Amino acid sequence: MFSITSSKMRSIDANCAYLGLDPLQLMENAGAAIAREIMSKISSGKVLFVAGRGNNGGDAFVAARHLALYESYDVRIILLGHSSRIRTRESKHNFSLLKNSGIGEIREISDSSELVSYPCWNDMDIIVDGVLGSGIKGIPREPESTAIDLINSSGSYIISIDSPSGYDLDGGDVTKSVIASLTVTFHRMKTGLEIPGCERYTGAVKVVPIGVCRDAEEYVGPGDLMVLGQRRNDAHKGNSGRILIIGGGAYYGAPALSSMAALRTGADIVTVAVPENVADTVSSFSPDLIVVPLMGNRLNPDNIPELKGLITSHDVTVIGPGLGRDQGTLATVEQLVPLCKKAVIDADALYGLTLPVKSGGKIILTPHSAEFSRLCGEEVPRGLDEKKDIVSRFAGDKSVTVALKGNIDVISDGLYTRLNRTGNAGMTVGGTGDVLTGITGALFAMNDAMEAASCAVFISGAAGDLAFEEKGFGLLATDIIDRITDVILKVF
Numbered sequence: 378m379f380s381i382t383s384s385k386m387r388s389i390d391a392n393c394a395y396l397g398l399d400p401l402q403l404m405e406n407a408g409a410a411i412a413r414e415i416m417s418k419i420s421s422g423k424v425l426f427v428a429g430r431g432n433n434g435g436d437a438f439v440a441a442r443h444l445a446l447y448e449s450y451d452v453r454i455i456l457l458g459h460s461s462r463i464r465t466r467e468s469k470h471n472f473s474l475l476k477n478s479g480i481g482e483i484r485e486i487s488d489s490s491e492l493v494s495y496p497c498w499n500d501m502d503i504i505v506d507g508v509l510g511s512g513i514k515g516i517p518r519e520p521e522s523t524a525i526d527l528i529n530s531s532g533s534y535i536i537s538i539d540s541p542s543g544y545d546l547d548g549g550d551v552t553k554s555v556i557a558s559l560t561v562t563f564h565r566m567k568t569g570l571e572i573p574g575c576e577r578y579t580g581a582v583k584v585v586p587i588g589v590c591r592d593a594e595e596y597v598g599p600g601d602l603m604v605l606g607q608r609r610n611d612a613h614k615g616n617s618g619r620i621l622i623i624g625g626g627a628y629y630g631a632p633a634l635s636s637m638a639a640l641r642t643g644a645d646i647v648t649v650a651v652p653e654n655v656a657d658t659v660s661s662f663s664p665d666l667i668v669v670p671l672m673g674n675r676l677n678p679d680n681i682p683e684l685k686g687l688i689t690s691h692d693v694t695v696i697g698p699g700l701g702r703d704q705g706t707l708a709t710v711e712q713l714v715p716l717c718k719k720a721v722i723d724a725d726a727l728y729g730l731t732l733p734v735k736s737g738g739k740i741i742l743t744p745h746s747a748e749f750s751r752l753c754g755e756e757v758p759r760g761l762d763e764k765k766d767i768v769s770r771f772a773g774d775k776s777v778t779v780a781l782k783g784n785i786d787v788i789s790d791g792l793y794t795r796l797n798r799t800g801n802a803g804m805t806v807g808g809t810g811d812v813l814t815g816i817t818g819a820l821f822a823m824n825d826a827m828e829a830a831s832c833a834v835f836i837s838g839a840a841g842d843l844a845f846e847e848k849g850f851g852l853l854a855t856d857i858i859d860r861i862t863d864v865i866l867k868v869f
């Protein structure tokens with residue numbers, strides 16, 4: 378089974394909450410698993426739980442409550458700090474249940490010297506390390522640092538909850554850590570718990586299930602948005618993405634919709650290169666757009682020298698919206714795609730594509746069912762499993778990332794496959810595909826192809842759902858653009 382990073386785990390947790398699984402339920406399962414582990418090691422004895430003020434400590438409170446049901450165990454708890462400073466709702470809740478759980482001793486100790494004078498460190502059969510888990514930032518501070526020293530010098534059997542406290546679950550350098558006899562981590566193996574030599578800190582590692590919903594991993598959710606590359610506070614203009622949109626000629630609304638969607642998703646600069654016959658009309662949609670008129674009434678090979686320069690000066694090139702399918706246009710697309718570092722290809726441009734593209738640029742395709750069927754030369758199957766197979770196979774063979782739009786969107790790069798179910802039947806109106814393409818372009822500037830494509834279909838569908846609540850089947854593509862920021866702000 379593959380391992381995951383701690384930020385991936387946080388994103389799965391957030392997707393669980395979105396699906397209605399209360400984080401308290403996960404904590405209950407995590408704590409119960411720790412209690413079972415203790416019971417499998419000793420049938421009676423003294424067990425000290427050392428808890429920090431985050432959810433790692435919350436897991437320890439749950440485990441202590443479960444264990445205290447059995448009279449053969451002498452259960453004690455040290456909370457590092459005052460209970461009024463417990464950070465999370467779940468942990469507070471579980472701390473408050475301790476007073477009704479028949480636990481012999483609950484001490485709240487903020488001061489490191491008081492921690493050193495605690496008399497029982499060397500007298501325990503098991504010490505449970507719930508000091509710090511995946512939420513650690515930097516090196517352990519006080520009183521956590523002293524607690525780690527005391528745990529390590531206790532001579533007891535040490536069970537670390539989720540991670541040895543101080544240890545980096547993502548495999549970074551370790552300055553100070555609990556040296557555990559056993560680490561019980563949750564849901565999946567973590568990247569840092571399988572690097573060579575890590576057993577020096579982790580002891581044996583066990584992965585236990587905690588009741589995560591299966592769909593929290595397979596279906597895109599707000600947790601995936603949480604871990605997207607974000608704008609830094611000290612960012613300059615252009616740091617958060619320069620997007621070039623090549624479209625229009627046959628139509629003018631489509632490139633304008635893509636461009637506005639890219640801006641609303643957070644792109645810094647959106648340049649839209651369109652044939653001169655539609656340039657003024659596209660400009661008139663918004664003063665926020667930089668419009669570059671191209672010679673001619675359709676994209677054509679004479680535009681290539683000018684576009685080459687623009688492609689180089691932008692992070693992502695979106696090709697397709699409103700281009701039309703003239704022979705010369707499709708031939709131009711074929712020559713442009715290999716010049717792009719990162720490209721999003723949609724609509725008419727999908728007809729000018731020769732795959733695989735030899736240049737090694739990263740490419741996202743956003744076809745609907747008929748477009749995909751034409752690309753891969755097969756009917757798109759109705760069954761979801763079969764659909765996943767065919768998209769994954771095609772993406773792998775052609776070295777592209779595909780977001781196949783549909784009732785349930787299927788996103789794959791051939792290695793990973795994700796699903797998305799935001800969106801609604803009102804979104805069959807014209808222009809919604811152009812909106813998705815623009816969102817994808819903006820996200821692609823700061824993220825890898827799979828993250829960008831997965832989050833783009835989620836955002837586009839969720840914005841469409843908000844627009845549907847307001848407008849029903851009268852919703853327009855522009856209504857979806859208006860709600861993009863609501864979806865993004867809700868997550869951050």
Ligand SMILES: NC(=O)C1=CN([C@@H]2O[C@H](COP(=O)(O)OP(=O)(O)OC[C@H]3O[C@@H](n4cnc5c(N)ncnc54)[C@H](O)[C@@H]3O)[C@@H](O)[C@H]2O)[C@H](O)CC1
Nearest residue numbers: 403404431432433509510511512513514516517518539563
């Ligand atoms: N799905 C799961 O895996 C679940 C995991 N659970 C447990 O939750 C923790 C993560 O909890 P979180 O509250 O995010 O963080 P921590 O408890 O690890 O610590 C945060 C806490 O500590 C403070 N802090 C941060 N850095 C330092 C430092 N260098 N020195 C001192 N103190 C520090 C910070 O201010 C916070 O107060 C995970 O590991 C699991 O054990 C859930 O219970 C169930 C689902």
Ligand SMILES: [K+]
Nearest residue numbers: 506509538540
């Ligand atoms: K821990």
